[in-house]
Amino acid sequence: xxxxxxxxxxxxxxxxxxxxxxxxxxxxxxxxxxxxxxxxxxxxxxxxxxxxxxxxxxxxxxxxxxxxxxxxxxxxxxxxxxxxxxxxxxxxxxxxxxxxxxxxxxxxxxxxxxxxxxxxxxxxxxxxxxxxxxxxxxxxxxxxxxxxxxxxxxxxxxxxxxxxxxxxxxxxxxxxxxxxxxxxxxxxxxxxxxxxxxxxxxxxxxxxxxxxxxxxxxxxxxxxxxxxxxxxxxxxxxxxxxxxxxxxxxxxxxxxxxxxxxxxxxxxxxxxxxxxxxxxxxxxxxxxxxxxxxxxxx
Amino acid sequence: xxxxxxxxxxxxxxxxxxxxxxxxxxxxxxxxxxxxxxxxxxxxxxxxxxxxxxxxxxxxxxxxxxxxxxxxxxxxxxxxxxxxxxxxxxxxxxxxxxxxxxxxxxxxxxxxxxxxxxxxxxxxxxxxxxxxxxxxxxxxxxxxxxxxxxxxxxxxxxxxxxxxxxxxxxxxxxxxxxxxxxxxxxxxxxxxxxxxxxxxxxxxxxxxxxxxxxxxxxxxxxxxxxxxxxxxxxxxxxxxxxxxxxxxxxxxxxxxxxxxxxxxxxxxxxxxxxxxxxxxxxxxxxxxxxxxxxxxxxxxxxxxxxxxxxxxxxxxxxxxxxxxxxxxxxxxxxxxxxxxxxxxxxxxxxxxxxxxxxxxxxxxxxxxxxxxxxx
Numbered sequence: 001x002x003x004x005x006x007x008x009x010x011x012x013x014x015x016x017x018x019x020x021x022x023x024x025x026x027x028x029x030x031x032x033x034x035x036x037x038x039x040x041x042x043x044x045x046x047x048x049x050x051x052x053x054x055x056x057x058x059x060x061x062x063x064x065x066x067x068x069x070x071x072x073x074x075x076x077x078x079x080x081x082x083x084x085x086x087x088x089x090x091x092x093x094x095x096x097x098x099x100x101x102x103x104x105x106x107x108x109x110x111x112x113x114x115x116x117x118x119x120x121x122x123x124x125x126x127x128x129x130x131x132x133x134x135x136x137x138x139x140x141x142x143x144x145x146x147x148x149x150x151x152x153x154x155x156x157x158x159x160x161x162x163x164x165x166x167x168x169x170x171x172x173x174x175x176x177x178x179x180x181x182x183x184x185x186x187x188x189x190x191x192x193x194x195x196x197x198x199x200x201x202x203x204x205x206x207x208x209x210x211x212x213x214x215x216x217x218x219x220x221x222x223x224x225x226x227x228x229x230x231x232x233x234x235x236x237x238x239x240x241x242x243x244x245x246x247x248x249x250x251x252x253x254x255x256x257x258x259x260x261x262x263x264x265x266x267x268x269x270x271x272x273x274x275x276x277x278x279x280x281x282x283x284x285x286x287x288x289x290x291x292x293x294x295x296x297x298x
Numbered sequence: 299x300x301x302x303x304x305x306x307x308x309x310x311x312x313x314x315x316x317x318x319x320x321x322x323x324x325x326x327x328x329x330x331x332x333x334x335x336x337x338x339x340x341x342x343x344x345x346x347x348x349x350x351x352x353x354x355x356x357x358x359x360x361x362x363x364x365x366x367x368x369x370x371x372x373x374x375x376x377x378x379x380x381x382x383x384x385x386x387x388x389x390x391x392x393x394x395x396x397x398x399x400x401x402x403x404x405x406x407x408x409x410x411x412x413x414x415x416x417x418x419x420x421x422x423x424x425x426x427x428x429x430x431x432x433x434x435x436x437x438x439x440x441x442x443x444x445x446x447x448x449x450x451x452x453x454x455x456x457x458x459x460x461x462x463x464x465x466x467x468x469x470x471x472x473x474x475x476x477x478x479x480x481x482x483x484x485x486x487x488x489x490x491x492x493x494x495x496x497x498x499x500x501x502x503x504x505x506x507x508x509x510x511x512x513x514x515x516x517x518x519x520x521x522x523x524x525x526x527x528x529x530x531x532x533x534x535x536x537x538x539x540x541x542x543x544x545x546x547x548x549x550x551x552x553x554x555x556x557x558x559x560x561x562x563x564x565x566x567x568x569x570x571x572x573x574x575x576x577x578x579x580x581x582x583x584x585x586x587x588x589x590x591x592x593x594x595x596x597x598x599x600x601x602x603x604x605x606x607x608x609x610x611x612x613x614x615x616x617x618x619x620x621x622x623x624x625x626x627x628x629x630x631x632x633x634x635x636x637x638x639x640x641x642x643x644x645x646x647x648x649x650x651x652x653x654x655x656x657x658x659x660x661x662x663x664x665x666x667x668x669x670x671x672x673x
Contacts, residue, residue: 033443033444034444035444035447035448089642092646097444098390099645101447102641102645103641103642103646105579105582105638105641106637106639106640106641106644106645107642108638109635109637109638110634110635110637110638111638113633113637113638114629114635116632117632118628226575230452230575234448234452237441237448237449266465268463271455271459272456274452275453275455275456278452279437279453282438282440
């Protein structure tokens with residue numbers, strides 16, 4: 001019983017991480033038809049900026065309020081990077097989806113390599129606040145506290161995204177743009193501004209995932225983002241939709257499958273189990289993503 | 299064939315302003331001339347003792363040069379097979395490395411575990427690689443566009459994880475597998491026989507390029523062209539695109555797994571580096587560098603890329619590199635940084651790749667000439 005509880009909460013924690021990456025990804029994908037490979041780079045930037053801030057930024061540290069400042073710095077760095085990328089290389093290629101994807105592919109290779117050139121390939125120990133470093137006993141299982149933090153943060157981001165979508169004017173434009181970009185443009189609304197906004201939001205969420213991923217894994221490495229990104233892709237495809245809620249459900253499912261398969265079979269098989277789930281979803285229910293994107297994608 | 303019709307509108311518009319004689323003169327060169335020249339060049343290389351000091355370390359027929367050329371050619375054939383998907387049908391696959399790795403790893407495994415001779419190992423590896431492409435293609439192609447990219451990437455990643463995690467101690471994990479010398483004919487072993495590996499690589503390129511060009515000229519190739527231009531229109535015309543896309547996926551997978559076997563022989567072993575997503579992305583860079591969907595582009599791009607990559611590695615090991623300041627040296631010592639930066643620059647400054655370059659230069663010169671005439 002306690003094992004199951006532990007696996008459930010850990011799976012939820014991992015799912016929370018996936019959600020933070022995949023939500024931005026699916027928004028960018030839905031609105032712009034861009035498979036944003038640079039998303040993993042934003043995650044790495046967020047993680048390294050948080051790590052750097054906790055050691056170098058005045059007022060920031062590894063505990064309490066200082067840690068919040070560190071994370072805020074990391075998120076700000078990720079947001080800035082995403083905004084610059086959108087304005088600098090995505091926008092000039094407006095309407096050329098394939099080139100946009102290629103550019104993000106280039107960035108996804110160059111940015112982690114640059115990070116590696118500066119800080120080395122070895123994993124760096126991530127600062128861990130006292131508050132979330134122990135374990136909590138729940139139904140007989142000793143669960144690392146940071147898992148709860150991850151789940152709570154992902155819940156807040158989910159709520160924030162839903163409120164943004166339903167209560168703000170920009171959220172309305174973004175949601176409408178995801179549905180039918182041509183129609184929104186025809187109504188005289190500049191969708192490009194919401195591209196930048198969505199990219200910035202996605203970058204912020206990815207950077208937050210980087211900071212929290214540092215807590216989850218205890219270390220940061222230059223190519224952590226790239227490997228997490230692949231699972232985020234799977235989440236987006238399984239979610240089968242560009243909706244935020246679908247993304248959340250798929251994240252949880254993928255995180256759970258991975259944890260349970262890793263525990264009850266050979267370690268490492270969890271990753272493959274996720275791919276098998278993906279194949280099963282594609283075989284049993286075609287449509288979803290394909291139905292929404294057929295004909296207008298690169 | 300594909301390319302000729304495709305570029306026709308682009309070239310004919312400026313050509314209309316030119317004297318008609320020019321058009322006729324270009325038409326007089328038969329279609330087989332360029333492939334024949336390239337084939338003669340490739341076949342005569344090992345007999346040449348020419349020394350090109352800036353380009354290659356030894357003479358053209360020295361083992362080190364031939365080995366480098368063979369590697370360039372293997373990647374050239376592989377990039378051509380990737381372009382069958384990307385450039386000709388417009389399928390963005392991020393999992394092509396899987397089929398290449400399947401060919402190389404399966405052949406190596408069969409040689410070690412069952413001690414099958416090279417020919418049987420190669421045959422079984424290529425057939426299995428093709429079957430894998432058929433099955434995974436059948437699943438992946440249920441989605442299209444960007445979702446297809448994600449799904450192919452996921453499958454390839456599963457393969458990569460499988461190889462690196464090394465269940466049952468078969469794949470050698472991070473170390474990879476060496477070629478089992480007992481099951482390979484002596485003609486393919488040793489530095490003295492590098493020339494035979496070179497012939498093998500030339501043979502692979504001929505097969506890959508031949509199959510892709512030939513299929514492009516058949517009715518199937520025309521449907522592919524239609525799918526690339528507008529898939530919806532093809533299905534409205536009453537042609538189901540799915541079997542055509544699956545055929546392209548399978549043929550590309552078959553050519554890739556054949557390339558994997560050749561690569562295993564040429565490099566004398568296989569490492570997990572060829573299973574990663576980065577490797578597929580490298581193929582994408584090669585194809586984009588040369589020119590996607592063109593006849594020579596993928597081959598040219600792969601040869602240039604592999605050669606430059608090799609030279610950069612040599613340069614990184616030399617003293618020239620140490621004199622550079624750390625700010626420059628550190629990023630340049632990261633091959634992926636160079637790869638990624640090259641990619642971004644390519645998209646912005648070389649759309650169409652190397653094969654489009656002569657046309658662009660000509661257009662620029664003509665534009666300048668016209669401006670001079672006007673003033």
